[in-house]
Amino acid sequence: MAKLVERAVMEVLRDGGSETICLYVAACTERMAPLFMGLRANTPGRESDLDFYAESVRDLWHADRPLADTAERVRLLEQFPELQPNEEGITDVADTYAFFAVLTLRYALLAHGTGDADDAVSCGHVALTAMGMLDQNVAGASLLAEEQRLQSLLLTSAAPH
Secondary structure (H helix, E strand, O other): OOOOOOHHHHHHHHHHOHHHHHHHHHHHHHHHHHHHHHHHOOOOOOHHHHHHHHHHHHHHOOOOOOOOOHHHHHHHHOOOHHHOOOOOOOOOHHHHHHHHHHHHHHHHHHHHHHOOHHHHHHHHHHHHHHHHHHHHHOOOOOHHHHHHHHHHHHHHHHOOO
16 A cells, blocks of 8 residues: 655654654644544543543653553553444544544554554554545645645654754
């Protein structure tokens, strides 16, 4: 499967070390957070999920230290309805974008916990996929191009000179 993440971004992630990976996934997840928060804010019973999501996004910015409970956070996140298999699949627009936001956080937590560039690339890929779909569904939007620009910009400034 081809990745939407630009080759130059992938190279910086692979060569940049764990702090670069952590900052990259934190930024991708931060930009996806409004989708999850906005789409699930008024859903009864999801208050603790919203808190967990927001806390995790905040904690991802601590690139200089590992999260002590990464495996537990991933396990809890995988209990979210968005990541539960269902026979009908995801058919609702709001559910689709909430799924992308949760999946972005999952890959971000994995990348932050392991420093694995492939998880970081997957995190960026999910964010780009969501923005590309939004472009198709929102007249005049250019969210995909903006997300690509922001991902490249972050890593250009993080790359060793």
